[in-house]
Amino acid sequence: MTQKRVDAIEAELRKPYWAPSDRGLRQSFWKAREADRRKTARAGCAAAIVVYIMFSALDVFVVPDVAAYTIAARFAVAILSLAMMEWQFRTNAGADVLDLVCASGIVLGFLGWIVPASFTIEQSVGEYYRIYGAVFMIGANLFFAFRAAVALTTCLSILLTLSATILLSGQGGTVQSLIFGSFYFSCFFFTSYVAMKLENERYRAFLNSYKANLHQEETQAHGQALLKLSYTDALTNVHNRRSVDVKLHEFWSRWQTERRSFAAILVDVDFFKNFNDRHGHQQGDRCLVEVANSLASVAKCADGLVGRYGGEEFIILAPVQTSAAAESLAETVRRTVEQLGIEHGLRRDGHSVVTVSVGVSYTRSDSTTNLERIVHEADRALYAAKSDGRNCVKLFDPKDPNNDDMNETVAALLKIAVERGLVSLVYQPIHGVESGRLEAVETLMRLRSVDGTSVPPSMFIPVAERMGAIVTLGTWAICTVCRDALATGLVPVASVNVSAVQLRNPGFAAAVASILMETGVMGSRLALEITEGLEIDMDLVVLNCIADLKRLGVRIWLDDFGTGFAGLSWLRMIEFDTVKIDKSFLHGINEPKGRLMLLDIITLVRNCGPRILVEGIETADQLKFAQSAGLHQVQGYYVGRPSALSEIVFLQNGKKSSTS
Ligand code: C2E
Ligand code: CA
Ligand code: CA
Secondary structure (H helix, E strand, C coil), X not given: CHHHHHHHHHHHHHCXXXXXXXXXXXXXXXXXXXXXXXXXXXXXXXXXXXHHHHCHHHHHHHCCCCHHHHHHHHHHHHHHXXXXXXXXXXXXXXXXXXXXXXXXXXXXXXXXXXXHHHCCCCHHHHHHXXXXXXXXXXXXXXXXXXXXXXHHHXXXXXXXXXXXXXXXXXXXXXXXXXXXXXXXXXXXXXXHHHHHHHHHHHHHHHHHHHHHHHHHHHHHHHHHHHHHHXXXXXXXXXXXXXXXHHHHHHHHHHHHHHCCCEXXXXXXXXXXXXXXXXXXXXXXHHHHHHHHHHHHHHHHHCCCEEEECCCCEEEEEEECCCXXXXXXXXXXXXXXXXXHCCECCCCXXXXXXXXXXXXXXXXXXXXXXXXXXXXXXXXXXXXXXXXXXXXXXXXXXXXXXXXXXXXXXXXXXXXXXXXXXXXXXXXXXXXXXXXXXXXXXXXXXXXXXXXXXXXXXXXXXXXXXXXXXXXXXXXXXXXHHHHHHHCCCCCCCEEEEECHHHXXXXXXXXXXXXXXXXXXXXXXXXXXXXXXXXXXXXXXXXXXXXXXXXXXXXXXXXXXXXXXXXXXXXXXXCCCCEEEECHHXXXXXXXXXXXXHHHHHHHHHHHHCCEEEECCCCCHHHHHHXXXXXXCEECCCCCCCCECHXXXXXXXXXXXXXXX
């Protein structure tokens, strides 16, 4: 659009001056000068009137006999023109009207002087005196800046009147008339020529500055578009992460200086990877756009903003007065997305539409809070929402012991854990039900802080998963198990727990392969436990990793079976070597319903083929149940507590010698 206008201007500038000009551009030219022309017309009118009145003195001197008439006419024209001008100016008349007032003032002024002056008895003096008619032409063409047509008409009427007076007076000879006539005509011609040239120059200057303005506007628009682009997420058109960081700083400084509290709401689309796999990436993108739009509308109503924080993670920043208001806004967000009704088939939690998990944090008068922390807290709340079954809202609770500073300490600890020897392994025996012998051990990780106090896995494992440290820790665990427990032949088989993060980490299977090679351990002696409770999206990345591990001969065990939604579908997808039934089922067998349930689960798993292990054997009765139910392996405090490798081996040897 801008380029079109620039092209039109350039074409106009190239035109010869006699060619008709572009109507639109001409109009813009006059419009651009409108205010200036109005002021000039008014000031010019006043100045011209002063000079016109001053010439009364010359009338008295040159044509004294008719001076009374010329002076009366001068005053009449002056008063009339001045009154007209002021009236039109004050009623906001346009510049064209004001120019017309000036032009008619010139003609009237000229007539008011020339007509009475023509009746002077001093005819030859009067003839010379008429030369001043040229002054009126100069005024019309050069003193004012009329449009060419107005200037020309004014000048022409003066020229014609002057010519008429020459003819009518009939005085003087032909030569004299020729001299005066040609003088008037030359005045008319040259002043009109200069006036047109001036107008043309002004028009060209306008065109050049118009072009420059358009270029500047275009550059500015470009700059603004670029700026917007650098702050906008290309897919969803909401703020990108960089922009969110800037806005977060703004919200934070308003909170610091004016105590204007706000909420940080993290929103994560549930099972999005699964959505992408099922519906395709295009649909996935469309889903994100729809979710982003709905979040944007909720945020707008709350005077806040929405940004894309990661792949399927969004953040809303909005001013709120109380934590309850923050929670209610988050609930609106959750409900709004659910109500979009975007189909998300075959979800393992029973829902059939796209939903979101929401974590909320709000500003508190708590000296320990800082800018990074508010997002960190929302992140933790989001994690809690996901662990709580998703499609729900969790508000960060500073009083929750899980949310205290301990997590930060743990995170710091994990960074130095391997290198400072703060992490260690214990092994829990797994016995064969039939053999009653140690058939395997489960490896469990332990962490102690620098002062020696131990940190429970329930605390450090989630932190390690969140910060990614589990990848290093997990590899370290596999390496240590292979070296200490398997390569030494102390135990026949060892299982190690692996997190979803590890299975998604490219190169995990390769790392396991190289550990097996370095330690010379057969893959079949290593088992990896995948926890069903973890919401792993069984996409291609994970499935390929499992297939690679299986090719190495590594056993894959399904841990905590029955605690999540995924177990059954995983059983169909993956050939597990062993399924570990979660201890909660065993602990419920005192109730007939619980007992029946466990028996049903056992039948179900048995039909799928893998070996069955039951966890949490704490009593002799429970062990008896396991034996009667025909299970393959047992694990629990009754069978053996997690302990150091040497202890397990010692106990094992003790058992052997006591039985032999
Ligand atoms: P898990 O894999 O289900 O491990 C079994 C947990 O149950 C262990 O807790 C163990 O001490 C406990 N346990 C064993 N027998 C009994 C029993 O008879 N009764 C009861 N009430 N509990 C029993 P721990 O060591 O606290 O580990 C907790 C969780 O931490 C583990 O659950 C596992 O999910 C995770 N974890 C431990 N080590 C690792 C690791 O190296 N990597 C990963 N990714 N996770 C680990
Ligand atoms: Ca386990
Ligand atoms: Ca378990």
